[in-house]
Amino acid sequence: MSTPAVRSADADTGAGTAPGVGAATAAGYRPGHTLPLRVEAVRQLKRRRTQVMAGILTALPFILIAAFAIGGSPDEDGGGSRINLMDTATASGANFAATCLFVSAGFLLVIPVALFHGDTVASEASWSSLRYLLAAPVPRTRLLWSKLAVALSFSAAAMVLLPLVGLAAGTVAYGWGPLKLPTGGSLAAADSLGRLAVVVAFVFVSQLVTAGLAFWLSTKTDAPLGAVGGAVGLTIVGNVLDAVTALGDWREVLPAHWQFAWIDALQPQLEWTGMVKGASVSVTYALVLFALAFRNFSRKDIVS
Secondary structure (H helix, E strand, C coil), rough: CCCCCCHHHHHHCCCCCCCCCCCCCCCCHHHHHCHHHHHHHHHHHHHHHHHHHHHHHHHHHHHHHHHHHHCCCHHHCCCCCCCCHHHHCCHHHHHHHHHHHHCCCCCCHHHHHHHHHHHHHHHHHHHHHHHHHHHHCCHHHHHHHHHCCCCHHHHHHHHHHHHHHHHHHHHHHHHHEEECCCCEEECCCHHHHHHHHHHHHHHHHCCCCHHHHHHHHHCCCCHHHHHHHHHHHHHHHHHHCCCCCHHHHHHHHCCHHHHHHHHHHHHCCCCCHHHHHHHHHHHHHHHHHHHHHHHHHCCCCCCC
């Protein structure tokens, strides 16, 4: 009687060997049921860096409230006729939430995105647990999809946490009222929630480039800090290049050029043009970088 060919778990996942070796899978083995998202999410939630980052994002609105209490409300300075988000920060809880996003979108929110994505594969490699995960057996593609899905979810949670805490704290400190617009006029409190949701969604999409950079670098190195630092560094380089006005229209292909396009959502009439262009640029870069990460990891010889 002939027996069916069975491929080893190591050959199926490529753990410790060059990929592409192996035959059939073992009876009852279902690749799609390995490394469930809830397991990966719980693992990442228990990480100290996740808890620290959540603490920082939660504390920022209270730090700003304390700063305004010590230094006085920004609109009390009466500097010039030009008004920005900082000048309207204490007008209402909605204004304060928008201000929290304004002061953090350029850099602070880059950190959790780079951290959650850059620490995915590289941390497993640095702990020498990556090959054991693959030999569990968890297929390489499944491993990356699980980690990417959780990293994106945690990044989205970070984007929501900051304005949510800012809205709650700002409402207690400055009251619930209409959203005072920097361009003049105001939006009803109920309408302002929808505008803030648009802002948060765009900020998340604009950070996908940093996510893609960090995720790709995480498959290239065994040093998590290298992947995180590399993504943050390249994001900063993009901001610097966008400040070079001599580049002219070339700056429009830089994701950093559109990072504050969400200001268009804080106008009497919602303007989508800038946000659509910015989202298109960010998603394009992100898809390329995510594809490079999967391509690199599928061909990588895992030895750590």
